[in-house]
Amino acid sequence: xxxxxxxxxxxxxxxxxxxxxxxxxxxxxxxxxxxxxxxxxxxxxxxxxxxxxxxxxxxxxxxxxxxxxxxxxxxxxxxxxxxxxxxxxxxxxxxxxxxxxxxxxxxxxxxxxxxxxxxxxxxxxxxxxxxxxxxxxxxxxxxxxxxxxxxxxxxxxxxxxxxxxxxxxxxxxxx
Ligand SMILES: [Cu+2]
Numbered sequence: 001x002x003x004x005x006x007x008x009x010x011x012x013x014x015x016x017x018x019x020x021x022x023x024x025x026x027x028x029x030x031x032x033x034x035x036x037x038x039x040x041x042x043x044x045x046x047x048x049x050x051x052x053x054x055x056x057x058x059x060x061x062x063x064x065x066x067x068x069x070x071x072x073x074x075x076x077x078x079x080x081x082x083x084x085x086x087x088x089x090x091x092x093x094x095x096x097x098x099x100x101x102x103x104x105x106x107x108x109x110x111x112x113x114x115x116x117x118x119x120x121x122x123x124x125x126x127x128x129x130x131x132x133x134x135x136x137x138x139x140x141x142x143x144x145x146x147x148x149x150x151x152x153x154x155x156x157x158x159x160x161x162x163x164x165x166x167x168x169x170x171x172x173x174x175x
Contacts, residue, residue, distance in 0.1 A: 008085065008148040009059045010066025040152060041067040045075045054091070056136070056150055057084040066152030069134065073158055074125040082116045089145060091119060092137030093154065097127055107137040129158030 043052050050071050071077065083089045088110045098105050104121035111117045135151035136142060160166055 007059055007061065007063060008056060008145055008150045009064055010054055010056055010150055010152055039068065040065045042070060043067050044070040045072060045077075048072075048074065049076050049078065051078045053080045053082065055082045055084055056089050056145075063149035066134070066150070068153045068155060070155045070157060071123050073123055073127040073129075073156065075123045077119065077121050077123065079119040080116060081111060081119060083111045083113055085145075086113045087141055088112050088138050089136045089141065089150070090117075090138040091134050094133040094135060095130070096132055096154070096156075097124055098122070107139075110138050123156065127156055127158070129156050129160040131155055 043050070050069060052067075052069075054066065079091070081091055090107060090109050090111055092107050093105045096105060098121045100106060102121075103117070103119055109117065132154040133151060134154050136145040138145075
């Protein structure tokens, strides 16, 4: 039986510094020409801090990933999550070697629709570099929100970036 999942998107409303980043519905879910393809917005840590507001909301149209977040080992993460859905949600930082409790990667949190939560944690100084993923992980709504499009990439920069092959590779909207 086919199910229709509501379409959701993470919208980064404001990143620290540089005047902030605003994404509206028009900027999400719109097909782009293949040359110079614009990937998701990129929000990088600065001065050892990744600081942003992230909003989960329903949007019409096709699915778009949330902003790509980039950190470095030793960075602090301050992510204010606002849930504008009509159901509870959370954020899980898939694969990160960070605390699973408190205001960190705590999948037992449940942020009701219409409410906000301030995530705050540190990326360990010896954290491996790699490509990770953030997505809702509130039991009971994980699948619907995942299939609905909530989620985005999370890159930990580091030693992998020094490999010749990686340095020679061209990334989308990364340089
Ligand atoms: Cu996961």
